[in-house]
Amino acid sequence: MFVAPAFAQSADEGAAGETHTETGVEHGSGHEAGFPPFDSSTFPSQLLWLAITFGLFYLFLKRVALPRIGNILEVRRDRIAQDLDQAARMKDEADAAVAAYEQELAEARKKANVIGQEARDQAKAEAEAERRKVEARLDEQLSEADERIATIKSTAMKDVGAIAEETAALIVQELIGSKADKSAVAAAVKAVRQ
Template sequence: MSMLLIGAVAVTTGEFIPSAGAPDVFPPFDPRTFASQLFWLAVSFGALYFLMARVALPRIGEVIEERRDRIQRDLDEAVRLKAETDAALKAYEQSLADARGKAQGLAKETRDRLAAETDAERHRVEGELNAKLAETEKRIGETKARALASVDEIAASTASDVVSLLTGKGVSDGEVRKALAKARAG
C-alpha cells in the first residue's frame, strides 16, 4: 500500500524515500531522507521539550522541593525538641542539686542540734555528779573529824582507866586531858 503511494509521489515529484530493498547509497548519508528526518525530529523533540518543560519536570521538581522542605522542617523541629529536652534535663539536674544541698543542710542542722542537746545533758549530769561528790567528800570529812574527836575521848577515858587501875587512884578528867594535850604536842 505504502509502496504504491510512494510510487505515486515519485511519479509526480521525482524525489522519494526508498521504501525497501538494498539502498543505492549508504543510508545515513542519503540526502533524500534528510528533510523527513529533520521535520519529524523537530516535531517529536519539540513535543518532548514542551512536555518536559511544562508538565513532567515541574511536577518532579515540585515533589522533590516539597520533600526537601518537609525534611528540613522535621530536622528543625527535632533540633527544637532536643533543645527543650536539654533545658528540661538541666532544670532537673539543678533541682536535684538544690535538693541535695538542702538535705545536707538539714542533716547538718539536726546533727548540730543533737550534739548541743547531748552536750547540755552531759554538763548537767556532770554538774549533778560533782555536787554529789562534793557533798559526799564533805560528809566524809565531818565523819572523820567526828571520829578523830571520838579518838581523843576514848584515849582520855582509856588513859584515866589505865591510871586508876595502876595507881588505884581516881584521876580527874581535866588532868587526863591536859596530859594528853601535852603528849600530843610533845
C-alpha cells in the same frame, strides 16, 4: 518498504519550499549518493514526527514528570530540614533539662548543707545542755559527798578523843595493873592530839 527513488524525487520537489531553506548545505549530495540521511524526501516526515513526539514529550515532562520528581526532591529536602530542626530542638531540650537538673542538684546540695549544719548545731547544743546537766549533777553529788565526808569526819573526830581515852586507859591499866585516873588520861590524850 524502502522509499522508491521515483517517489523520493517527486516528494523532494514538493518539499522544496519548507525544508530546503532550513537545512541549507547538508543535503546537497543527497540524491546521487542515495545516502539515507541526506535523502531530503524523508525530511518532511521526520520533521513532522519529531515535532509531534518531541512536543508531546516536552509537554508531558513539563506538566507531569518533572514537577513530580521536583516535588519528591523538595519533600525530601523539607523532611530532612525538618528532622534536623527537630533534632536541634530536642538537643536544646535535653541541654535545658541537664541545666535544670544541675541547678536542682546544686540547690539540693546547698539545702543538704544547711540541714546538716542545723542538725550539727542542734546536736552540739543538745550535747552541751546534756553536759551541763551532767556536770551540775556531778557537782551536786560532789558537794553532797563532801558534805557527808565532812559530817563523817566531824563525828569521827568527835569520837576519836573518847576512843583514844578509852584505849589509853586500857593500855595504862594493863601496864600498871590498876585503873588509871580518867581525867589524867583525858588530859594526856588531849595533849598528844594538839
